[in-house]
Amino acid sequence: MTEKHLLIVEDDAALAKTLGRSFERRGYSVELASDQAGVEAALAKRTPDYAVVDLKLGATSGLVCVQAIHAQDARTRIVVLTGYASIATAVEAIKLGASNYLPKPSDTDDIEAAFAKAEGGAAGDVATPLGKRPTSIKTLEWERIHQTLAENNFNISETARQLGMHRRTLARKLEKQPIK
Structure with a gap:
């Protein structure tokens, strides 16, 4: 059996370490990165088979990291984790190369299931329930901001200009979590 290499991109050190240990117990070799520079350094050493990327890395977007990982090797299965789930960011993450998109909190089982779906190991779940909750104004604003971003x-300055707000x-x- 070949070793599965996993890159975890998460700016919360405690969460990254806990998730990393959990995957190591499942036979993965794990590398941690907390930002885009860390991702670039990790990619210079080795191309991961799998990646878990947090959508919000400090004041920056994890989508930049998704794009870099996918550009290195399109076969890398990337799962984006976020506490800021929105349709716009999910679609953008998939367009940039993510295999799946999961809301936080997600555990190791959820992430491995998402990897398996990306590998064709599990059929798409047509029984996924449709949400009945209407989208709030805050969520719509959040989605529009991330879509424009x-x-x-x-580019924060250009996005602010297009949205008609101060940078x-x-x-x-971007630092705030939307009200759910």
């Missing part, structure tokens, strides 16, 4: 290659206001909004 992705369209502008994560610092946009930066503050």
Whole structure:
């Protein structure tokens, strides 16, 4: 059996370490990165078979890391984890190369199941329940901000200009978690 190499991109050190230990117990070799520079350093050493990427890395987007990992090797199965789940960011993550998108909290079992779906190990789940909760104004704003941010290659100044807000206001909004 070949060793499965996993890259975990998470800025919460405690969560990254816990998730890493859990995957190591399942036979993965794990490397941790907390930002884009860490991802680039990890990719320079070795191409991962799997990656788990947090959507929000400090004030930056994990989608940049998804794009870099996918560019290195399109076969890498990437799962994006987020506490900021939205349709726009899920679609953008998939477009940039993610295999799956999971809301936090997700555990090792959830992530491995997402990897298996990406490998064709499990059929798509057509029985997934459709949400009945209406989308709030805050969520719609969050989705629009992230969609515009992705369209502008994560350039905060240009995104703020297009959204008609001050750059610092946009930066503050990106630091906040949307109300659910």
